[in-house]
Amino acid sequence: MNEIPITVRGVVDDRAVAQLRRCAEAGNAVAGVLCADGHVGYSQPIGGAIAYPDHLSPSGVGYDIGCGNKAVRTDLRTDDVRADLPRVMDEIVDRISFGMGRKNDEPVDHPVLEQIRHADFRAQRSMVQSAANQLGTVGAGNHYVDLFAGDDGFLWVGVHFGSRGFGHKTASGFLAMAAGRGFKDKVPDGEMDGPPVLFALDSELGQAYLSAMELAGAYAYAGRDVVVDKVLEILGAEATHTVHNHHNYAWRETHHGVDAWVVRKGCTPAFPGQEGFVGATMGEASVILRGRDGVDTDELLASTVHGAGRLMSRTQAAGRIANRMECSDRNCPFWVSMGQFRDARERAGAEDGRFTLCPEHPSGKMVKRRGRVKEGSIDFSAVQAALTTEGIELRGGAADEAPGAYKRLDEVLAAHADSVEVLHRLVPIGVAMAPADTVDPYKD
Template structure:
């Protein structure tokens, strides 16, 4: 008989997805964290303990997606000497790449790249060039770089992203293998409510997936280390404390006297004393939390939220758009768009560049200019972002944290000062 522990208000579709995964995989224990919402096969915010399987659909396309936060040796007053928050955020977006397929502005040499070159699962070796080009890039969607202030005025750096194209191609390759196609074949993604893809533990495919997944997770850790390191360099700061965790991954763990593969999809590991960094939306506070002992913690498989949790889809928030190549003025203060090459009449010396531009077909419910104005009033410097990531698209983080009060405690509350995300003209296949 299976046991499901739920937190917060339960979404019926998410619960049905979890139940389906558990039934197919004969899983005894499952969890829905308070930030849950429907995902592909396994719900986001869902954790499942399989005794005999690992699940590539459970880990998802962004293997090793996670968060890293670093408390610096700076305080809020130190930022003035650096030109202020806006200058800092502009420098971050100048030196760090955001978006799909964009190579890193500054290449980074890291030991994980040599591991990829000699990967145990041979097909991953062919992804070395892609991995090298994207190491230290952030992606788009809900991925970000934040500069934050805690309750004592200390400055923190926080980042959220995963294994980029390397992880995406690894995941899609195994989904292709599961469908009888070669690694690199074009696998069918299936429907949102499809049964889970499961590999037997100990099988050749299962062992290969675990090896490849762990390498993708190591690459994700390396990428977050690189990005946080660059932000610290921009700030001229040192990290005095770091919190780092995946929330899309499979862990080999002991629970209730037995050993399982715990698949967390959008869940932060939270064993007693284990710290986690959980972000809110672009306009909300984030937290550093730690797991606490107790029945709730055990029944949750020592899992907690990874964010606030979406309450509306991206298309509902931002509307439907058509994307096509247009020309825009290189002057940052100009928003004019042109059909062909030439010069901007307002800034003839600035030049034009060709970019993907989104043209609204159907309006969304979020008033994006109003959101931007509200963030400015709150003193938050936002570079990039879009209506699909507005604060109203998410639940409130304090509410979802309150639902987990018996299994976690909040150690620090972090107020956003600056938020850097990919802009609306960026599409990203590798996002969470």
């Protein structure tokens, strides 16, 4: 068997490269690519694209089927909006729901819901109500609604999110079936460095997943359309140009002379002439880019970056939140880990609820609460202050999404300068994300 060509751009983790090669070899891929924003993911690395002649990969597409970006240029001049920006951002977070499991407080009807009611893969039909509830919500993690000052003088709107609970349940169900379970059965996540889950295209599971993936992708597109339309309504604006792409999806394409399913996880399609919106961080410029004309699309599988790429894990950046034992006095900062508390109580032979380790309140007790048990590397208060100084209206967000947790987008794009060109730089002036106390289970 000939060695599978693997292309790596930029400086990426060796473990991510090993993940990509493992996935490519498992499905006898035509080729594999790891873009410069690449980093370790579940089985297939984020920033990775793999072309399989005869397989689809639900672990490759990932849990957030159809996650992607949409950007529109409005007919408003940025300078005409700045004075009203705080009110606009307040209305965005008031009318658009951010966070895990959130419902849309302004339900919308959309043709995609009728498609779900009559889904070819019958298990998706039962999810129509939850899909309706979440249509037009954004989620948590690195998902956002941003307002940008374009280098053309116009205000741009950009959003990043995917298929919400509908896509997550779809992906989880197929991963369960791949393990021999039922669609609604719970199965533990596979190993980060485990082999990919592959479905032969001509199998029953392969055909069912293809249909279900396409429907989840349509739902993700619809959700981004709904959110952008609501922001335009808030602004009293119209869109004059639109850029809209998935970056977690599989497409049938021809590369190296072979028809194949290109499974992109955190990769923006970038055929010659095709535009893409690539977000940076809450404090740095995003871009509208375009695939260069005359480029051989085989080497990179017509793929480019989908963002700046993580430099720190979420735990490294923000620390870790878990159960801990705190002094029952709400004004007291004292706490210990659950293990420390149990060991101390056992040594003391104490069993009643009055036992405490707090030196300031020896007659009090300790209670179990969620709290920070490990400090992170990012001082988010300092980040918030810096963004305010720069004139950026931030709503929500957390340390794990701070600029310091990411690579620099300009440096990442430089590694792809031969295949894409930047058309517009979009400087953030308003950023809306889920608040720090939300947790998003959806994986890129």
